[in-house]
Amino acid sequence: MKKFEIPTSLKQLISSNQAFHYRIVPTEKKNDVVILNTDQEDIPSLKSELSIVLGFPMELKKETPENIQSYLTYNYRQTTEVQSEISRQNFLEQLLQTAKDFGSSDIHLEPYEKQCRVRFRLDGKLKEQYTIPLLDYPQLVNKIKIEAGLDISQKRLSQDGRITVKSALEDFDIRVSTMPTLYGEKVVLRILKRNAEAVELKQLGFNARELKLYLEGVKMPNGIVLISGPTGSGKTTTLYGTLKLLNKEETNIVTIEDPIEYTIDGINQVQLKEDIGFDFPKALRTFLRQDPDIIMVGEIRDEKTANMAIKAALTGHLVLSTIHTNSAWATISRLIDMGVPPYLLASTLNLSVAQRLVRKLCVHCKKEESVSKSLFPENFSDSKKIKKHFVPVGCSNCYHTGYDGRKAIYEIIPITPELEIAIKHNELQIDDYLAEHNLNTLKNNAILMVQQGETSIDEVYSLLAN
Numbered sequence: 422m423k424k425f426e427i428p429t430s431l432k433q434l435i436s437s438n439q440a441f442h443y444r445i446v447p448t449e450k451k452n453d454v455v456i457l458n459t460d461q462e463d464i465p466s467l468k469s470e471l472s473i474v475l476g477f478p479m480e481l482k483k484e485t486p487e488n489i490q491s492y493l494t495y496n497y498r499q500t501t502e503v504q505s506e507i508s509r510q511n512f513l514e515q516l517l518q519t520a521k522d523f524g525s526s527d528i529h530l531e532p533y534e535k536q537c538r539v540r541f542r543l544d545g546k547l548k549e550q551y552t553i554p555l556l557d558y559p560q561l562v563n564k565i566k567i568e569a570g571l572d573i574s575q576k577r578l579s580q581d582g583r584i585t586v587k588s589a590l591e592d593f594d595i596r597v598s599t600m601p602t603l604y605g606e607k608v609v610l611r612i613l614k615r616n617a618e619a620v621e622l623k624q625l626g627f628n629a630r631e632l633k634l635y636l637e638g639v640k641m642p643n644g645i646v647l648i649s650g651p652t653g654s655g656k657t658t659t660l661y662g663t664l665k666l667l668n669k670e671e672t673n674i675v676t677i678e679d680p681i682e683y684t685i686d687g688i689n690q691v692q693l694k695e696d697i698g699f700d701f702p703k704a705l706r707t708f709l710r711q712d713p714d715i716i717m718v719g720e721i722r723d724e725k726t727a728n729m730a731i732k733a734a735l736t737g738h739l740v741l742s743t744i745h746t747n748s749a750w751a752t753i754s755r756l757i758d759m760g761v762p763p764y765l766l767a768s769t770l771n772l773s774v775a776q777r778l779v780r781k782l783c784v785h786c787k788k789e790e791s792v793s794k795s796l797f798p799e800n801f802s803d804s805k806k807i808k809k810h811f812v813p814v815g816c817s818n819c820y821h822t823g824y825d826g827r828k829a830i831y832e833i834i835p836i837t838p839e840l841e842i843a844i845k846h847n848e849l850q851i852d853d854y855l856a857e858h859n860l861n862t863l864k865n866n867a868i869l870m871v872q873q874g875e876t877s878i879d880e881v882y883s884l885l886a887n
């Protein structure tokens with residue numbers, strides 16, 4: 422355990438706001454008495470107030486302001502929202518609001534043999550926030566199921582639902598997924614942003630040339646633009662930024678999504694409902710009778726959806742969608758494997774895009790180190806391009822993670838007449854073409870971020886291995 426790391430069972434005894442307001446951190450527990458470290462001078466007065474606020478037996482121990490600050494920033498996240506202590510009675514409501522305030526994308530509730538834990542996904546990485554007694558866990562799961570409209574008696578099959586959270590400042594939606602495990606049901610809650618007003622393409626990570634190529638592809642009156650990448654790589658955010666740009670009074674835009682992550686005024690958004698047979702292919706057939714100009718399909722998952730998207734593009738519509746592949750060019754072979762005729766794909770595809778989200782090093786604490794070949798994957802041949810690199814350290818500005826925020830990196834391939842011929846002949850090797858036309862791959866952009874000291878080698882290791 423790191424020097425300033427506090428066990429979750431102690432950390433959850435006080436809220437983030439209480440910790441920062443009173444400058445206190447719980448460091449140990451002896452015979453039901455909690456030891457609180459503080460840098461405040463008036464210990465008796467503070468103890469008197471805390472005994473009323475916290476309601477459990479405690480002892481206060483003096484600590485240096487520097488150490489208290491390190492404890493606070495390592496274990497708690499300060500927010501602008503007013504948080505009350507998370508209690509058993511309102512645990513779910515406070516849990517959801519706290520995760521939203523922290524900027525978490527997902528909440529994982531997981532039962533194990535002796536206890537249950539709650540983890541938040543922050544900047545793409547999971548971090549344990551709370552532990553829950555085994556006796557209290559089934560009650561919490563049932564409350565989530567009731568809020569999401571799920572069957573509380575069904576514990577042997579996975580279920581999906583949705584919760585709308587209404588707070589004083591904003592409303593937001595939660596996608597709920599339950600799954601039976603050895604010790605009970607695991608629940609994952611995905612926090613969905615309702616408003617896409619803050620999403621701007623220019624701020625996502627495109628360089629000037631990539632943005633120009635991308636805009637040329639999405640401003641064409643018809644054809645298909647595909648964005649590929651694994652779950653959590655920011656594909657949906659890029660699509661919403663695109664829709665926001667294309668959203669004009671004279672344009673009819675329809676989307677079919679699962680789930681609807683943002684809402685945009687002026688766009689007709691439809692929620693997928695596979696349980697009643699309303700899937701992507703059926704929605705696309707309906708859309709073609711709705712006089713659309715632009716169609717956004719949440720994901721191309723199968724041959725039917727792929728062929729319907731091709732049909733929509735052939736009949737004069739611009740189609741935007743996502744697909745799970747490792748690179749922009751791999752999208753081509755994936756669609757051909759799905760059963761899309763290469764000649765149709767070549768004539769309809771405008772642009773193939775791949776993207777990843779990469780954590781950025783904290784500018785306040787990153788440290789330069791010497792480069793050695795052992796830092797790179799075995800098959801990485803461009804190590805000589807990297808003359809210097811930085812590593813994460815951790816400080817109060819980045820909550821001792823060493824990273825602060827994320828940036829999208831892109832691989833953009835506009836489909837030219839030369840590439841149309843390659844697609845028709847199913848030619849998969851186009852590395853020479855990309856180099857000749859100065860089109861950066863994900864690997865090139867990852868190397869560039871390391872060279873510029875924006876991220877670490879560890880963060881982009883998997884991209885360098887490709």
